[in-house]
Amino acid sequence: MAEYLPVDLSSLKTDTKVGCDLYLLVKSGADSRYILYCRGDAIFESNKREMLLGKNISRLFITKEDQQKYYEYLENNFQSIISDTKLSSDEKTKIVHGAATNIVKDLFNDPRSGSIERTKTFAYNMVDYVLKDTSAAQSLLKIAVHEYYTYTHCVNVAAVGTLFAKDLGLEDKDLKGLCSGILLHDVGKTKISTDILNKKGKLTKEEFEEIKKHPELGAEVLDETGTEFKEERIITLQHHENYDGSGYPYGLAKNEIHPSGKIARIIDVYDALTTKRSYADAIRPFAALLEMRNNMLNCFDNELFKEFIQFLGPYDPRKKPRKTDKWST
Template identity: 45%
Template sequence: MSGTVEYIPVTLNAIRVDTIVGCDLYLQNHINNEVSYVLYCSGTNVVKSDKIEDLQKHQVKNLFIRKEDKKIYLKYVESSLKHIINDGRVDVKEKAYIVYDVAKNIMSDVFEDPRSGEQVERSKSWVSNTIDLIIRSKGSFSGMMSMISYDYYTYTHSVNVSVLGLLFAKYLGLDGGEMQVFGTGLLLHDVGKTQIDPAIINKKERLNDEEFARIKMHVDLGADILKQTGGVDSTSFFPIMQHHEKYNGKGYPNGLKGDAIHKYGRIAGIIDVYDALTTQRSYSDARKPFAALKIMNEEMKESFDEKYFKDFILFLGSGGEKQYQKSKKIFPMSV
């Protein structure tokens, strides 16, 4: 029925005392098999500690917001992300869900306004908080991996690639500073697609030469946008500029070969392809992880740095933890 308000649940763990959420919070009531929603706290009021404690006492896990207020709510949660990540009462999976949801909202805004310096700063802050979660929390691999979306949107792909890349970076032993510039580059790697006709990006049929040439322009277009916007570390441009370069020199935009591709570009290329293969696209069904790795190994192996590709397979097979007695049977590679 038109005009019906739709409500969605939000975790109580994301609501901080003595803050203003910015949108109304509701309690869900069940009376005579009918569901109704009662205003709990106005979006303009400060959330009081006694009210939160009362909900916790009664084991209330969720409040509700109007679906139309979701962006307002996520912007509020974004401002509390560090607090949530450091809160020992919140389990890792719930933290991962919150972090992923915030990232999707940020990237939705980035793709609406890619030249905004504010969006770049929000992206960098999200990467910093996500690194904190990954480094500090046991179980961050399974928590973050369980959140990855298998329905393709350009901005969810960007989040997936950044999450995978940060987890892999930890596995490889990159330090926090390296993870920061690498993760930022991954999150912003497809910004140039905002300048490409969506009809080309979402086309189900094979692209013609003219369309593919246009798609390939997204790398340079994205780099130009971010250079003009400013605030992006020069090292972050390696995954942005080189995620479509191939180890055999047959990639784009510059046909770089071998170690002429920066390590961030070589790693980004592997993760970008893996996520594309395991995600539902307009022109292709999502593959299971093993099937995706099999395609990469049998049909694309020369595109990748052999060492990083092997490491990536071991990383996925080990749950993100280094295995000192590595099995040679994790994946049948003829290398």
């Protein structure tokens, strides 16, 4: 029997073709079954929507095989979903977050099939959304700091990094490159053997040397797409450079590291500590900050790190960004 997944009615735009069949869950007594409500190649008309709303039904179902088509639909209708005044910020954020997670999953499964460009486009849209609506930032951060899953974590960290950079006063165009860069920064790992990446226990010296190639491999992957990735390239290359010069691949120090590279370093460590990896359990955000301060301070620009601690404190989206040129690119 087919497996069905729920989709929010709020994510379906009327007068569009969704591209996948939509089902209604009908319960009678102890039995429940799915009946076809709107075919994927038919227009989802407003009367169909009104009828569901009239019966207090807020979700429909798709088959699991059609999940990809549904996400494609969301990506293509992104702008109209985030501009829809009938949707609350929390509803929009849930949709944006789900679609972003799906893109990142595709990115790591096959970074060549256009998913790199899709990630970039999506990151730019996501930043537009955050800039348009202050409650968007708040609801995104709420999800970002509280959820811990492999793929969603990557999206969460990109959200935290982008909102941090926004708080620092970076310009809108730089925020887009930064968000896209944070989503793409580890794409070079797709060229490294999974035996090394997933190894439990300590890596040998040779294995660590392999891992250290991923920033440069990532830049190569971006170059191969033929699309321009300026900010993304910087972040990919510099996210393991330490402020004291002890990082890799080039051992850059202090202001040899681009401001976006410095932000990415902080975000990457925060990411590593708060995600469950094959060799370590995830820790909570506050404990991660303590660990970073006590044992890794040499990795970061201290002033920037202080800003990050302040930022992760009580977050108030109405707070004006600290307008400074210092971190602008």
